[in-house]
Amino acid sequence: MLRFLGSPKRLCNGVTRRDALWAGGLNLFGLTLADVLQNQSAQASAGRAPNAGPKHFGRAKSCILLFLYGSPSQIEFADQKPDAPVEIRGELGSIASSLPGCSVCELLPHTSKVMHHVTVARSLTHKYPIHGVAYATTGIPEIDAPMELNPHDGRHWPFVGSVVSYLERQKGRGAKPVPDNIALPWQFSSQRVGEVPRAGPYAAYLGSAYNPLYTQFRGTANRKITKTLNADTITFDEPYVGITPESTFSIGSNGPAADLTLDRLNGRKSLLEQFEDARRARPVSSTAHDQFREMAYSIVGTDKVRRALDVTTEPPARRDRYGMTLFGQGCLAARRLVEAGSRFVTVFWDEYGLAGSGWDTHWEHYPRMKNELMPGFDRGYAGLIEDLHERGMLDDTLVVVLSEHGRTPKISSARGGGRDHWAQAYTALFAGGGVARGRVVGKTDKIGGTVVDRPISPKDVLATVYHLLGYDLETTLTDRVGRPQSIIPGGQVIGDILA
Numbered sequence: 498m499l500r501f502l503g504s505p506k507r508l509c510n511g512v513t514r515r516d517a518l519w520a521g522g523l524n525l526f527g528l529t530l531a532d533v534l535q536n537q538s539a540q541a542s543a544g545r546a547p548n549a550g551p552k553h554f555g556r557a558k559s560c561i562l563l564f565l566y567g568s569p570s571q572i573e574f575a576d577q578k579p580d581a582p583v584e585i586r587g588e589l590g591s592i593a594s595s596l597p598g599c600s601v602c603e604l605l606p607h608t609s610k611v612m613h614h615v616t617v618a619r620s621l622t623h624k625y626p627i628h629g630v631a632y633a634t635t636g637i638p639e640i641d642a643p644m645e646l647n648p649h650d651g652r653h654w655p656f657v658g659s660v661v662s663y664l665e666r667q668k669g670r671g672a673k674p675v676p677d678n679i680a681l682p683w684q685f686s687s688q689r690v691g692e693v694p695r696a697g698p699y700a701a702y703l704g705s706a707y708n709p710l711y712t713q714f715r716g717t718a719n720r721k722i723t724k725t726l727n728a729d730t731i732t733f734d735e736p737y738v739g740i741t742p743e744s745t746f747s748i749g750s751n752g753p754a755a756d757l758t759l760d761r762l763n764g765r766k767s768l769l770e771q772f773e774d775a776r777r778a779r780p781v782s783s784t785a786h787d788q789f790r791e792m793a794y795s796i797v798g799t800d801k802v803r804r805a806l807d808v809t810t811e812p813p814a815r816r817d818r819y820g821m822t823l824f825g826q827g828c829l830a831a832r833r834l835v836e837a838g839s840r841f842v843t844v845f846w847d848e849y850g851l852a853g854s855g856w857d858t859h860w861e862h863y864p865r866m867k868n869e870l871m872p873g874f875d876r877g878y879a880g881l882i883e884d885l886h887e888r889g890m891l892d893d894t895l896v897v898v899l900s901e902h903g904r905t906p907k908i909s910s911a912r913g914g915g916r917d918h919w920a921q922a923y924t925a926l927f928a929g930g931g932v933a934r935g936r937v938v939g940k941t942d943k944i945g946g947t948v949v950d951r952p953i954s955p956k957d958v959l960a961t962v963y964h965l966l967g968y969d970l971e972t973t974l975t976d977r978v979g980r981p982q983s984i985i986p987g988g989q990v991i992g993d994i995l996a
């Protein structure tokens with residue numbers, strides 16, 4: 498079994514510090530689930546309900562965000578440059594896809610068959626070539642390296658899923674059996690050797706009650722990968738390459754396993770009460786405290802959440818369609834969660850083991866593309882799109898593939914070849930939920946380095962997500978000092994991608 502708390506961690510630059518510790522495994526700030534629910538109730542109402550709009554406004558009932566941390570190369574994704582010099586195009590070829598005029602990397606045979614369902618945006622661009630997950634997924638106007646490395650930085654803005662959860666709460670819908678902001682497969686950035694977790698998917702000034710509810714991966718990796726960081730090369734079992742069939746997910750470290758009995762659940766209630774008694778920071782009436790505690794138990798113990806996360810109940814053929822990897826089974830769990838009623842689910846392809854992993858291919862670019870990254874993405878993404886389509890869910894489910902930036906057009910001479918950070922041009926994929934099927938938006942130059950048509954900012958991506966989910970872009974939130982803030986300042990809906 499894999500365990501994910503308390504390991505030493507190292508950043509991309511090799512600097513090692515003491516790892517952050519937390520109780521309960523639910524969020525960065527060490528709150529119990531009952532604390533989270535109580536904080537939800539205490540938030541002030543700031544956003545307003547969306548207005549009526551065009552036919553695509555509010556078309557998406559839910560959103561699945563597939564975030565490829567570290568960032569794939571646009572050239573080896575869906576912005577092929579077959580006529581570029583070899584030091585640009587590299588050693589991988591192109592194959593035709595079901596979307597006319599859009600070839601994809603030869604390592605994406607399954608994805609090539611679903612591209613007629615997809616709109617490809619080839620012209621994302623911004624000025625921050627750092628791992629700015631927060632810049633890509635929040636309304637923050639600017640970002641720098643200290644912010645990237647500090648989720649507690651007071652300048653951060655709330656994650657898109659946190660905003661969705663907050664706005665849904667303001668509609669008076671109360672607690673739901675399946676939360677509206679769930680992230681897989683574990684606490685973001687918690688499984689790399691390096692620093693405390695990176696910034697990005699947190700609620701910031703909305704309060705930690707609106708942090709994503711992170712799942713816990715419960716399984717075993719069964720295939721090996723070799724990764725390089727600076728002078729370090731390590732071989733280990735890698736869940737993004739392969740996992741055993743009994744592998745599944747649960748809610749946090751306190752999530753019930755499949756064999757959890759009532760007596761064992763009651764035992765976990767006692768443990769939760771001990772955490773609450775030890776760390777209760779606010780005076781609460783006994784009635785209110787009991788209310789939030791019971792809400793916490795209902796989420797931890799509910800069959801609806803547990804069953805949605807238990808991918809082992811799916812037919813083996815369907816699991817195989819998604820690929821028996823951490824990412825593939827995460828995509829399957831995401832489909833099950835939105836089917837069960839969650840509004841916003843994020844699947845992170847995260848760093849694992851060494852820092853500078855995920856899609857951050859400074860080293861071993863081609864070995865990792867071939868043996869780890871592309872095969873897992875190919876099966877997981879294609880399986881998700883096909884499954885949603887066959888179930889009649891694709892029209893109502895927005896699927897976005899996003900990263901924090903792209904990668905350099907020119908291949909470096911690093912071990913195994915490398916592509917470094919590049920924010921001037923990169924690619925995102927959109928499907929379902931009001932998005933046009935089979936379209937290419939934007940264009941880069943002949944080496945994939947500069948946007949030459951229809952530049953798109955990360956804020957435009959978020960504005961489009963909010964629009965399709967039915968949130969008025971004039972909705973405001975209240976920041977730490979009481980000022981109204983737009984949910985996505987400067988972002989504009991990308992009309993070119995809408996159906």
